[in-house]
Amino acid sequence: MGLSEDIKAEIVRRYALGESSYVLAKELGINRGTVWYHVEKAGGRHRTPSEAQTRYKADHHFFDVIDTEEKAYWLGMLYTDGSINGRRFSLALLTSDSAHLHTFRTALRATHPVLKHPCKHAEMSILRISSETLTDALRSHGMTERKSWSNRPPRIPGHLQRHFWRGCLDGDGTFDIPKKIQYARVVLYGTQHMCQGFSTFCKTITGRCMKMRFCPETRCAYVARLSGRYWVAPFLKELYHDCSVALERKSTLAKRIITVMEHTVPSRHSPKRYH
Secondary structure, eight states: OOOOHHHHHHHHHHHHTTOOHHHHHHHHTOOHHHHHHHHHHTTOOOOOHHHHTOSSOOOTTTTSSOOSHHHHHHHHHHHHHEEEETTEEEEEEEGGGHHHHHHHHHHTTOOOOEEEEOOSSSOEEEEEEEOHHHHHHHHHTTOOTTHHHHOOOOOOOGGGHHHHHHHHHHHHEEEEOOSSTTOEEEEEEEOHHHHHHHHHHHHHHHSOOOEEEEOTTTSSOEEEEEEESSSHHHHHHHHHTTOSOOOHHHHHHHHHHHHHHHHHSOOSSOOOOOO
């Protein structure tokens, strides 16, 4: 007796969520080959033995295609605060930001624990996930083991660029209003190619490129900076307005800067995109 279309769809859905072919086959009274057949027929692939044997579950194909705000944002976070080591990748944040790691874990539909991460200079938490499929996907988008030296901006759709760069800024960026109330700045640290890419994105919003310089104290990082009275607020607004995912403390700070700058500095130009 053949399987109904509903059962076939259920097999594909549950397998994608991490259930094993063994459990599905036993529950549905079919063999594992049938499970794999319907998964592959629907455009998926069966997991490698190393993925199948893991004690934790995750959406191993989350980063296959960057086609949503959520995927673009987390790719940006991993580009800056993440790392790849073989078939494992991780994201480490301050323990005070550990709720953001739980948000990432939820996005990946993962069951891996968020753990305390020993660090000399700050209390850190980390999410580690072993998945050959996920790490291969991250590498295909340009993330490398030696990301501090070699990362380049990924090729993702234009409408998702702001979400990727928001993820990068939440990871390795900063923005503030120094002592002078009519002056604000946005800063991103990264490779030369990443800083150039951030500057190019900035120009599409403000019409101005960022200032760039090499950081000799890091031996490998560059810094891109946008500062002044008129440009920071519209740039931050482009990054943080109407978004579904962002680091809470930076999103709150961005909104405060936007409010302060818009109320204390007269608008010089109406916001528009530059092409």
